[in-house]
Amino acid sequence: MKAIVSIENATKDYRLGKVVVNALRGVSIDVARGEFLSIAGPSGSGKTTLLTLIGCVDTPTTGTVEVAGRDTAKLSERELTSLRLNTIGFIFQSFNLVGVLDVFRNVELPLLLQRSLSAGERSKRVLSLLERVGLMEHVRHRPNELSGGQRQRVAIARALVTRPELVLADEPTANLDSVTGQNILDLRKELNRSEHSTFIFSTHDARVMSHASQIVRLADGKLAEGISTGPTVSELHEVSSAKA
Amino acid sequence: MAALFLDFRIALLSVFEHRRRALFLGTAVACVTTMLVLLNGLSNGIRSTLVDTATTLSTGHLNVGGFYKVTSGQAGAVVTEYEKVREIALKALPEADFTVERGRGWGKVVSDQASMQAGISGVDIRREGSFKKVLRIASGNIDELGEPRTILIFQTQAKKLKVKVGDAITISAQTTRGTANTIDCRIVAIAEDVGLLSSWNVFISNESLRALYQLRSDVTGAIQIHVKPAYVNKLAPLAGRLRNALEQAGYRLMEPDARAFWMKFDSVTREDWTGQKLDVTTWEDELSFMMWTLNALNGLSFVLMIILIAIVVTGIMNTMWITIRERTREIGTLRAIGMQRGGVVRMFLWESFLLGSLGALGGGIAGAGIAGALNAAKIHVPFSVQLFLMTDTLHLAVAPAALFKAVLLIAVVTAAAALYPALRAARLKPVDAMSHFG
Structure with a gap:
């Protein structure tokens, strides 16, 4: 199956004053359509940087990042924005909701930017997703009236509302209780089945990793152990402890 | 249609969200507009009095x-x-x-x-x-x-x-x-x-x-x-x-x-x-021998108008810088989700235009009201002023078209004042904007 994400020897350097920080040092990954890739690694290992490159909000210093067959380094700002809008759904670690919009409008936002659905179709899709994430009674609430978990569910609904080919999430279950977290994983599975969406999550959550079809482990900006197909023994132990 | 007004809706809600700041700035814009309307009314009033009187008595x-x-x-x-x-x-x-x-x-x-x-x-x-x-x-x-x-x-x-x-x-x-x-x-x-x-x-x-x-x-x-x-x-x-x-x-x-x-x-x-x-x-x-008074008044009005507009522009630009700083993460998020740079620019221009137009509208109405009250009060002017006014009472002529122009001018100027900050906001890299704290 053709890869939706293809990363070839990507590096990313940041300059902090006179110091150059090598956030990524030659990472190569291929992610096939419909896969669920989990990026694991300690803080500062480059997980978020890798996600920003895949999510087209940044471009690599060297190497290539291809998303949906397009080399992101060769795209204009406008084309990158369009690619993000139409191909990718983001779930940010700190929710990043628009504070002045209510839950419904926050979720509707990407659809409004796409301008492809009628008001009725938008409403139907938004409400259906909000029902799935259990926020129907909070439709007209503003983000500051919600708990952290509820905000994260809004962010998830917003990321999924356009039915993107690729869903990126930075620690998506970090602020959720176990039941909601499980709901999200179920939703992911359903979308994966119905829309053949690809999911790439950066996570510490072993429960999330247990659902992944691939796990990439990063350390110091490099692939630590290559690509594995499931969680480690200790991670599985954590899952079983959590279930108990 | 709703999609077209997304940036407008966010701008409107943002204005409402920061209503204390909006009220302060809106009041400043309103005051400037009021002064502009009154200055314009005075200038037009003198001109119309001059024309009415002179074209009846001597020309x-x-x-x-x-x-x-x-x-x-x-x-x-x-x-x-x-x-x-x-x-x-x-x-x-x-x-x-x-x-x-x-x-x-x-x-x-x-x-x-x-x-x-x-x-x-x-x-x-x-x-x-x-x-x-x-x-x-x-x-x-x-x-x-x-x-x-x-x-x-x-x-x-x-x-x-x-x-x-x-x-x-x-x-x-x-x-x-x-x-x-x-x-x-x-x-x-x-x-x-x-x-x-x-x-x-x-x-x-x-x-x-x-x-x-x-x-x-x-x-x-x-x-x-x-x-x-x-x-x-x-x-x-x-x-x-x-x-x-x-x-x-x-x-x-x-x-x-x-x-x-x-x-x-x-x-x-x-x-x-x-x-x-x-x-x-x-x-x-x-009346060429008297027109200098009118020209001087017009010149003075113009200078005052420039000063007032400079005050408005400074106020709006400062407010927009503060707003953009406060909402940098939001800008980053919107850009990451898929809002084009133009959308970000429009969002801030709308916000500024809304502030400016509502303030200017309020100021325009206040200006027209004050002008009406001054006319009704029939305020006597000193004899030396009467010589040039050709009337013994102060008369301000606030024509609806002039009022509309003043309100439009201020609204457009306030929107234009936000252009540079808005362009800077739109040029922020999403990844940098999202990681902004402050």
């Missing part, structure tokens, strides 16, 4: 005057066979509303105890209804000015000449042939002063003026043409057309000269020609 919107020279060194401000000239003028100008003939002269007004030099205007009071509306009669009866050998003077003149209604005064002037002549007139009315015009002008009947200058009945000083209101501000092309029509009818015309007729005596008497030459002027030409 038409357009005038066909001129000089008749018996010898090259002797000029009289007269138009001979004026009925023919009037016919040509009316034929050439369908925009004309009505015409009046007005005698023009300059002479010495002598009472038992004092004397003064004055411009002497001939008027047919029976045909000039608006004349009575503009002047406020302090004593006497203006209708009696229709009788022969009568005169209307103003309060300051009456004080100077130490006369009252019913007294007789003598007017002495030089005829077009260069001989001195006098007539005795009875004071039938004393009018309240109307600024500079009343300080050097007296009114007698046209018949009396003809008698003074020994003129035939088909001779007058000038034909004052009053145009329909829609054409009051479009006089230049009308004057050009009138000039052409008179030339084609065989009249000799003076070169266009934007001065009052009495300022042209010197140059005309120096010129080497005799007979009749016509002169087409506008009311602005005839």
Whole structure:
């Protein structure tokens, strides 16, 4: 199956004053359509940087990042924005909701930017997703009236509302209780089945990793152990402890 | 359609969200607009008062005057066979509303105890209804000015000449042939002063003026043409057309000269020609000696307007910088989700435009209200100011179109002031914006 994400020897350097920080040092990954890739690694290992490159909000210093067959380094700002809008759904670690919009409008936002659905179709899709994430009674609430978990569910609904080919999430279950977290994983599975969406999550959550079809482990900006197909023994132990 | 107004909706909600800041800035914008409206109203009020008063008392919107020279060194401000000239003028100008003939002269007004030099205007009071509306009669009866050998003077003149209604005064002037002549007139009315015009002008009947200058009945000083209101501000092309029509009818015309007729005596008497030459002027030409006050006021208004707009621009730009700093993460998120740079720019422009337009609308309404209240209060202005205002009370003219322009100007300026901060916000890299704290 053709890869939706293809990363070839990507590096990313940041300059902090006179110091150059090598956030990524030659990472190569291929992610096939419909896969669920989990990026694991300690803080500062480059997980978020890798996600920003895949999510087209940044471009690599060297190497290539291809998303949906397009080399992101060769795209204009406008084309990158369009690619993000139409191909990718983001779930940010700190929710990043628009504070002045209510839950419904926050979720509707990407659809409004796409301008492809009628008001009725938008409403139907938004409400259906909000029902799935259990926020129907909070439709007209503003983000500051919600708990952290509820905000994260809004962010998830917003990321999924356009039915993107690729869903990126930075620690998506970090602020959720176990039941909601499980709901999200179920939703992911359903979308994966119905829309053949690809999911790439950066996570510490072993429960999330247990659902992944691939796990990439990063350390110091490099692939630590290559690509594995499931969680480690200790991670599985954590899952079983959590279930108990 | 809802999608098109996404950035507008976010902007509107943001304004509402930060209502304390919006209220503060909106009030500042409103104050500036109010001042702008009042300044504009004052300038327009003076202009309209000047036009109304002057075009009733001493000039038409357009005038066909001129000089008749018996010898090259002797000029009289007269138009001979004026009925023919009037016919040509009316034929050439369908925009004309009505015409009046007005005698023009300059002479010495002598009472038992004092004397003064004055411009002497001939008027047919029976045909000039608006004349009575503009002047406020302090004593006497203006209708009696229709009788022969009568005169209307103003309060300051009456004080100077130490006369009252019913007294007789003598007017002495030089005829077009260069001989001195006098007539005795009875004071039938004393009018309240109307600024500079009343300080050097007296009114007698046209018949009396003809008698003074020994003129035939088909001779007058000038034909004052009053145009329909829609054409009051479009006089230049009308004057050009009138000039052409008179030339084609065989009249000799003076070169266009934007001065009052009495300022042209010197140059005309120096010129080497005799007979009749016509002169087409506008009311602005005839009041050129007073227009500097209006121009100075307009200049002052312009400078103040620039200062006020600079204050608004600074305020809006500062507010937008603060807003953008506060919402950097939001900008990053919107860009990451898929909002194009244009959307970010529009969002901040909308926000600024909303603030500006609501503030300006409030300020405009307040300005119009204050202007209305000031007009209703009939505030008396000092005598020195009356000279230029040609009225004793303050009058602010706030036309709906001018009000709309002021509100639109401020709204557009406030939106434009946000352009640079908005462009900077749109150029933020999403990844940097999202990681912004502050």
